Amino acid sequence: MSLKAPLSNAYFAGLQAALSKAGLCEPVLLIDKTRLNQNIDTLKSFLPRGMAYRIVAKSLPSEQLLLHVAKRARTNRLMSFNAAMVAQLLARMPTYDQLLGKPVPVAALANMLSSLKPNQKRALSQVQWLVDTPQRARQYGELASAQKLTFRLNLEIDVGLHRGGMAPGETLQTALAEISQTPHLSLSGLMGYEPHLTKLPKIAGWPSRAKSAAQKTYASALAQSAEAMGARHVKSMVRNMAGSPTFRLYKDTELANELAAGSTLVKPSDFDTPLLKPFVPAAFIATPALKVENGVRVPGGEQAGDLLEAISPGTSVFTHGGYWMASAVYPKGLAPSPLMGRSSNQELLVGPASIGRGKLAVDEFVFLRPHQSEAVFLQFPKLAIFEKGRIVDIWDPLPISA
Numbered sequence: 001m002s003l004k005a006p007l008s009n010a011y012f013a014g015l016q017a018a019l020s021k022a023g024l025c026e027p028v029l030l031i032d033k034t035r036l037n038q039n040i041d042t043l044k045s046f047l048p049r050g051m052a053y054r055i056v057a058k059s060l061p062s063e064q065l066l067l068h069v070a071k072r073a074r075t076n077r078l079m080s081f082n083a084a085m086v087a088q089l090l091a092r093m094p095t096y097d098q099l100l101g102k103p104v105p106v107a108a109l110a111n112m113l114s115s116l117k118p119n120q121k122r123a124l125s126q127v128q129w130l131v132d133t134p135q136r137a138r139q140y141g142e143l144a145s146a147q148k149l150t151f152r153l154n155l156e157i158d159v160g161l162h163r164g165g166m167a168p169g170e171t172l173q174t175a176l177a178e179i180s181q182t183p184h185l186s187l188s189g190l191m192g193y194e195p196h197l198t199k200l201p202k203i204a205g206w207p208s209r210a211k212s213a214a215q216k217t218y219a220s221a222l223a224q225s226a227e228a229m230g231a232r233h234v235k236s237m238v239r240n241m242a243g244s245p246t247f248r249l250y251k252d253t254e255l256a257n258e259l260a261a262g263s264t265l266v267k268p269s270d271f272d273t274p275l276l277k278p279f280v281p282a283a284f285i286a287t288p289a290l291k292v293e294n295g296v297r298v299p300g301g302e303q304a305g306d307l308l309e310a311i312s313p314g315t316s317v318f319t320h321g322g323y324w325m326a327s328a329v330y331p332k333g334l335a336p337s338p339l340m341g342r343s344s345n346q347e348l349l350v351g352p353a354s355i356g357r358g359k360l361a362v363d364e365f366v367f368l369r370p371h372q373s374e375a376v377f378l379q380f381p382k383l384a385i386f387e388k389g390r391i392v393d394i395w396d397p398l399p400i401s402a
């Protein structure tokens, strides 16, 4: 089977057979390992020479999944997103380098420190804390001094996304001064996240001007950091940019020396973009159809006269759970019904009449494709790993953390 081929009925029949052979009979998140591996290799093949790859942990939130990706992609770099996730990854993957993808309140960092075992505290030198303002740099410096620790700070640069962060100039200067004057702080790098670049309307060269502006802003933040910290330091520090939507825009390591991406390795549908076309969907929700009924009935309709009593054509499928950020992909044509509204308990999906005429039996699986991975994966107690026609493993999602 060519993995570029659209997801066929035969493909889902194969998943169905594998799940029931493995005795799985409740909602599960399924990862197709062959497709995942293909995506990892595709991503690696697009990285410019010398470019490091950082795995976005929130988008692939499972220890075994992260370990698998890290091994195949040959990287030890993770991006974590909150203090609890830092602690989880320090405990599970203590030799990995972690860069925070968002700043966390100093109080959350202090709480986390008090929960760490001594060896995990030592591994904190593997963590780069993202700092978006000089004030936060000062707060982190005070905590580091009080705890007799050294924190590595990575500064968030606003390269046009306008999700906070610092622009080059006075504010960045103050943050750099704060770091160089505080013995318990060091500058580990700069982050310039720019997912907007592939989402701007193609009007009057807007995307290409935004891309040049992002590069210019990042370059001037690097130059300013070199002035403050020395050119050698800046050349060797972590220069992080990109995410799944934009990592293919980089052709050399002139500005960024590492790119972050996660979602595209399982390719939820929000990532169906032209640049990510070479990637294939690799994660699906599989959930049993608890009830399969011919026709579609309005709740209480029989009390409302002839018109509503009539059963409209089609098939009603009530799934085990529902209301996920996901769309049904097999059997084809199933969608939530406005008649019943959404339900996390038993969701009504309505589809063509053929589904009820033998295409889907009660307790067989309906497959949905997640819109995004980060929140959806954490809603399932098990990740079922599918490879060569079988469920070969069960992986665990990371414990939930905001």
Ligand SMILES: Cc1ncc(COP(=O)(O)O)c(C=O)c1O
Residues within 6 Å of the ligand: 056, 059, 079, 101, 102, 193, 242, 243, 244, 245, 260, 261, 262, 263, 264
């Ligand atoms: C700072 C940062 N870098 C990179 C990413 C990219 O993650 P993904 O590749 O899963 O879109 C994100 C996603 O939110 C992010 O916040």
